[in-house]
Amino acid sequence: MSTNAARRLEAWLVLAGMLAAIAWYARPQLAYSLSALRFIMDWVLNSVVG
Amino acid sequence: MVVAIVAWTASALWIAAVAYIVLAALGPARLSLRLACYLVLLISVTTCLQLLAGLLGLLRPLPIGVASAFGLLVIWAWPATRKVLQGAGGEAKSLWTAGTAAWASFPAWLRLLSFLLVPFLLLRFAFLIWALPPFVWDSLTYHLPNVAAWTQAGRIFAVESPVSRMLSPANFEVFATWFTTFLHHDVVVEAAGVPAYALGVISVYALGRGIGLAPWSSWLAALGYATTPALLLAATGTKNDPIMAALFLFILAMGWDKASATVDARPHARQGGGVLILLAAGLGFGTKAYMLQMLVGGLAILLLARRDAGAPLSLGSAWKNAVQGWQASSSGRRTLCMAVVATALVLGGFWYARNWVLTGNPLYPYGVQVGDSTLVTSSDDSARVTWRDFATNMGSLVDRLGDKRQRISPDLPETTGWGWVAYGLGMPALVWGLVRSKHQRILFVGFAIALVLIVQASPTAVWLTRFLTWVPALLCLSLAEAVQVLGPASRPVRWCFAGLLAAASALNVGMTLNYNLLSPDDFKIMLSRPALEREASALPVTVPAEYGMALGLLPGDAVLGYNVYGNGFTYPLYRANYSQRLAYVPIPPGSSCVDIAEAMEARGTRYLFVAPVHTEDWILSLLNKCASEQDVLRERVRGLYVDKRG
Numbered sequence: 001m002s003t004n005a006a007r008r009l010e011a012w013l014v015l016a017g018m019l020a021a022i023a024w025y026a027r028p029q030l031a032y033s034l035s036a037l038r039f040i041m042d043w044v045l046n047s048v049v050g
Numbered sequence: 051m052v053v054a055i056v057a058w059t060a061s062a063l064w065i066a067a068v069a070y071i072v073l074a075a076l077g078p079a080r081l082s083l084r085l086a087c088y089l090v091l092l093i094s095v096t097t098c099l100q101l102l103a104g105l106l107g108l109l110r111p112l113p114i115g116v117a118s119a120f121g122l123l124v125i126w127a128w129p130a131t132r133k134v135l136q137g138a139g140g141e142a143k144s145l146w147t148a149g150t151a152a153w154a155s156f157p158a159w160l161r162l163l164s165f166l167l168v169p170f171l172l173l174r175f176a177f178l179i180w181a182l183p184p185f186v187w188d189s190l191t192y193h194l195p196n197v198a199a200w201t202q203a204g205r206i207f208a209v210e211s212p213v214s215r216m217l218s219p220a221n222f223e224v225f226a227t228w229f230t231t232f233l234h235h236d237v238v239v240e241a242a243g244v245p246a247y248a249l250g251v252i253s254v255y256a257l258g259r260g261i262g263l264a265p266w267s268s269w270l271a272a273l274g275y276a277t278t279p280a281l282l283l284a285a286t287g288t289k290n291d292p293i294m295a296a297l298f299l300f301i302l303a304m305g306w307d308k309a310s311a312t313v314d315a316r317p318h319a320r321q322g323g324g325v326l327i328l329l330a331a332g333l334g335f336g337t338k339a340y341m342l343q344m345l346v347g348g349l350a351i352l353l354l355a356r357r358d359a360g361a362p363l364s365l366g367s368a369w370k371n372a373v374q375g376w377q378a379s380s381s382g383r384r385t386l387c388m389a390v391v392a393t394a395l396v397l398g399g400f401w402y403a404r405n406w407v408l409t410g411n412p413l414y415p416y417g418v419q420v421g422d423s424t425l426v427t428s429s430d431d432s433a434r435v436t437w438r439d440f441a442t443n444m445g446s447l448v449d450r451l452g453d454k455r456q457r458i459s460p461d462l463p464e465t466t467g468w469g470w471v472a473y474g475l476g477m478p479a480l481v482w483g484l485v486r487s488k489h490q491r492i493l494f495v496g497f498a499i500a501l502v503l504i505v506q507a508s509p510t511a512v513w514l515t516r517f518l519t520w521v522p523a524l525l526c527l528s529l530a531e532a533v534q535v536l537g538p539a540s541r542p543v544r545w546c547f548a549g550l551l552a553a554a555s556a557l558n559v560g561m562t563l564n565y566n567l568l569s570p571d572d573f574k575i576m577l578s579r580p581a582l583e584r585e586a587s588a589l590p591v592t593v594p595a596e597y598g599m600a601l602g603l604l605p606g607d608a609v610l611g612y613n614v615y616g617n618g619f620t621y622p623l624y625r626a627n628y629s630q631r632l633a634y635v636p637i638p639p640g641s642s643c644v645d646i647a648e649a650m651e652a653r654g655t656r657y658l659f660v661a662p663v664h665t666e667d668w669i670l671s672l673l674n675k676c677a678s679e680q681d682v683l684r685e686r687v688r689g690l691y692v693d694k695r696g
Contacts, residue, residue, distance in 0.1 A: 002537065010482075011536035011543040017478030018550055019333035025452060025473040030555075033470070036561040043570045 051233075054516040057115025058232035064118035067135055068126055069095050074134045075386050076322030081148050082268075083307055087298050090251040090330050093293070097225045097333065101400070104206025104224065111232045113467050130382070152265040158547040161267055164273060167555055171276060174563060175271060178286045179240040181576055182568075182628060183586040185593065186287035186460045188588060190621040193288055196223040197239065198624035201230045202631075208408055210634055214415035214430055217408070219401035222290035235627045237581055241293050243285035250296035251276045254523050256303035263530055271523075271530035274476070274551065277558035279523045280515070281466025283460040283565055290337050295520035297334040298344045301327055302496070305348055324372070325390045332394030337411065340504050340517055347500025351657040354492040378585075384452055416509055423604055428531040430616075431509035439506070446511035447518075459567045466515045468522045470554035475547075476525025479532040486535070490528055497524045505542075507544035564649045567591060587622035591628075596621045596661040596689030601630070603687050604657060611635040611655035618664030637669050641675035643683055647693045656692040658683075 059198035065516035077087045103109045105652035108117075115246055125131040153161065184194055192215040199209040206224065209216050226242035242534070254275045257270030285292045304327050357363055376384065402412040411417070417428030420435040447466075449455070452473060454466035483490030501518060508514035529551075537544040564573070572591055576584050587597035601623070604610055609631045612623055624630050650658050660670055676686040688690045 007536065007539040008543075011539045013530055014478055014482050014536055015543050017481065018475050018547075021477050022470070022474035022550065022554070026097050026469060027454075029115050029453055030456075031469070032566060033557040033561045034456075036564055036566050039570065040560070045574065046570065 053115070054111045054232045054234070057111035057118070060115045060118040060122065060230070061228070064097050064121045065092060065099065070138050071125065071131055072386065072390060073133050073543050074137065075383055075520060077306060078304070078392065078678065080256070081145055081261065082252060082259055083303060085145065086252045087326050089245055089252065090297070090326065090333070091301055092332050092395065092606075093245055093249070093370075094393060096401070098229050098398060099223075099356075101206065101224050101396075102229070104200055104227065107202060107205040109204045109206065109227060109231055110666040111234075112634055114231065133226040139238075139588055145288040147191045152269070155264075156266040156269065158268060158553075159546075160273075160547075163548070163552050163555065164269070164665075167273060167277070167559070170559065171282075173181070174282075174559070175241075175244055175286060179238055179244075181573065181583060181584070182240075183584045183589055184239060184288050184621065185235065185586060185589050185591050186289060187285075187592060188258050188461070189288040190592070191617055192218065192225055193227070194236070194239065194621040197226045197230055198236075198621055199632075200224075200227055200630050201234060202624065202628040208404070208444040211620065212634060213620065214616060214638070215616075216321055217401075217405055217414055219336050219338065220584075221292055221333055221397055221401075223427065225293075226288065230628070235582060236586075237584070240288055242287045243288060244392050246293035246296045247276075247281065248687045250281065250299055250520075250523070251692060253299035253567065254526060255294060257299060257306060257523070257529055258527055260303055260306035261493070261527070261531075263527070264356060264534055267534035268532040270533060270551070271526040272525035274555065277469065277471055277555045278467070278519070279458045279469040279558055279562050280519045280565075281464060281522070282559070282562040283458070283462075283467065283521060284516070286563075287460040289460070289516070291516050294334055294338050294341065294344070294517070295523070296519050297330045297337075297341070298348065298500070299332050299523050301345070301667045302351055302493075305352040306355050307359065309352045309372050310359045317448065322387075324410040325387050329390055329397075331637050332396075332398030335398040340414075340507070343393070343450050343503035343507060344500045344520075345498040346503055347498075348582050350495030350499050351492055354495060358488060358492060373478055394607075401561065433509050439511075441499045443508050443511045443514060447505055447514060450515050456565050458561060458601060461566055462513070462515050466518065466521075468525070469558040471529070471551065471558055472522035472525040474554050475550055476522065476529045478529040482532050483528040486526075486548075487531055490531060493524055497521065538659065541621070556657060558604050582626065585622065585626045587625075592660045593619060594663060594689075595623050596659075599687045599689040600626060600659050602632075602689060608657055609653070609655040610657050610659055611650050611653055611657040613637050613669060615666050619659070623659065637672075637686060639668070641672070643672075643679065643681060646673070647682040647695060650693050651695075656693040657686075659689055660691070661689050 069088060072091050073084065073088050077084045100109065105112055108114065125135065161497065166502070171469040192213050195211065195213070196209060196216055200206050200407060209678050216375070226239055229239045229242045230236055251272045252573065255268045255272040256272045263271065281292055281295065284375065304323055308323050331341060332347060334344070353363060355470055406412040411426055411428060413426050414429040415428060417424065419427040419432045450464060450466050453465040453467065458465045458467045458469070480490070480494070484494060489548060504517050505514060508517065533547045535636035537547055568591055572589060579588070585598070586592055587601050597619070606629065610623060611633045614620060614634050621630055633655050635649050635658055637649065646658070650656065660673060663672060673683065673691055676683040677691060683691045684694050
């Protein structure tokens with residue numbers, strides 16, 4: 001395998017690791033983070049609508 | 051108000067000028083490090099001058115303003131210092147030029163992300179500081195009560211309180227008084243955490259440059275760290291952990307610069323760096339004692355980086371360098387070095403010396419146990435250096451890794467608060483870095499040593515993640531190096547890295563906008579009041595309603611007696627403008643209703659405030675009984691008792 005191909009494979013492996021880590025962290029933090037974002041949206045909408 | 055603003059401006063200019071004069075003489079050559087040094091000097095000079103003013107009983111706008119104006123006149127009249135100050139404009143211009151050149155070299159996606167994120171973060175800071183009063187637990191318990199009592203009295207003293215942690219090292223609290231003294235109000239007190247936050251972010255950038263990262267990837271690391279939830283929440287939560295993290299990262303950046311082969315070859319410049327590291331260590335040690343453990347980790351990194359650079363490791367050569375630097379210095383420079391070292395010693399040692407005199411224990415309220423022997427006795431918590439405690443603390447940390455147990459909120463209950471960037475992107479990058487990068491291995495060893503020592507000595511396992519806000523910096527630096535090295539190999543991977551970083555940063559910042567805790571109603575309650583009337587007692591997130599009800603009924607000129615336990619809130623009782631005089635009324639077990647009334651009288655008050663959760667249950671029951679008997683005490687409103695005899 002050439003150096004470039006090896007480096008590309010390494011990059012894809014690290015990326016796959018990141019996706020796995022994000023998936024692992026997402027439970028249950030995604031719900032918490034999204035509820036905070038929902039709070040902001042609700043607040044902005046309430047302020048705009050009245 | 052006009053006098054206050056003028057005095058505040060004079061004080062700001064004086065501090066900025068003094069810090070710049072020291073920077074010009076002792077600062078390093080690299081611009082990012084110079085910027086970090088300037089921030090450390092600004093914080094140190096402010097803390098030192100406020101401490102001096104407080105100890106002299108001059109913690110008021112007029113004396114500080116007059117002294118600052120006089121100081122400015124003197125340094126402007128003296129040709130040597132005037133010449134230095136006249137060079138500040140040129141330095142700011144070169145910083146701007148270097149900054150814009152670096153910005154132009156960033157990839158387009160990073161510029162776009164920065165363009166969206168940085169103004170948003172600044173807006174977040176401005177809005178939360180303006181909209182909300184302080185509400186985080188430790189701030190209301192022992193950080194801000196000191197600030198309130200000192201601002202109210204115009205002097206710094208040991209405040210009588212049932213909360214023993216009020217006597218903890220308090221450099222951060224002294225620094226925070228600069229944000230309250232002039233307006234005599236807490237409307238901008240949360241801004242006291244912003245310089246620490248900025249220092250932490252800039253230090254990560256400088257450290258990234260030190261370990262050989264490109265400007266753009268160093269900025270990526272800094273930006274990733276800037277979104278760390280634990281750091282963001284604590285920075286506007288008037289906590290002292292951000293300044294500790296920032297000083298540790300600053301020391302690492304400076305230490306790496308000193309240790310690496312590209313170090314400034316001028317002997318006196320090396321010496322200046324050492325003196326500024328000492329200043330940062332002193333400032334940190336006078337804020338939290340765990341600076342000591344951090345320094346051990348920092349020293350390990352310095353030694354390993356030095357070995358990596360092929361420089362000699364012996365103490366003899368370090369000493370020879372220091373002597374050479376000293377001999378190459380002018381007498382003015384030597385005097386300045388000695389003044390900075392003296393400042394470091396005062397900032398690092400004052401609180402321990404005071405506690406030694408007052409209580410016989412320099413580490414009060416904490417003790418130290420090593421194995422079965424007690425080195426420093428304390429009735430409160432102790433740092434216990436035993437395998438069993440280490441295992442307990444480490445187990446507690448492991449349980450919190452991944453933030454699985456709860457949402458991340460300012461007190462970090464059951465979580466680390468390191469967030470999406472550190473865990474999602476930083477952890478895999480760290481694994482890669484440990485295999486591929488020698489610099490990442492060196493950093494990892496130093497960080498691990500500091501972490502293990504802090505975990506070992508933490509008196510409370512439950513809350514120890516607050517002391518680890520600096521860990522995500524390592525993960526962000528690993529991420530930056532991975533993106534720099536692996537990004538060019540494949541365009542899709544590069545764009546995936548960029549997309550994941552953007553998403554993770556957005557999720558990090560998103561959860562901190564309402565502290566992951568406050569409801570829209572909480573904001574509505576606060577925003578319905580004028581900014582100067584946003585009392586801590588009126589925000590019902592952590593403060594029981596009793597606080598607001600009692601303050602609403604109390605005559606403005608009355609002294610308010612209070613009784614809370616050792617972890618109870620006292621800060622809201624001072625009111626936002628620090629006008630409320632307080633007196634602690636101790637109620638020992640076995641007290642009768644008459645005893646309580648007499649204790650109130652002895653403290654010069656007819657009023658006694660208590661609150662559920664913050665006052666011992668048996669005292670609440672006793673007061674209930676006293677009020678129902680109506681002999682000496684009457685409950686005026688929930689939580690507020692009045693001595694009927696007066």
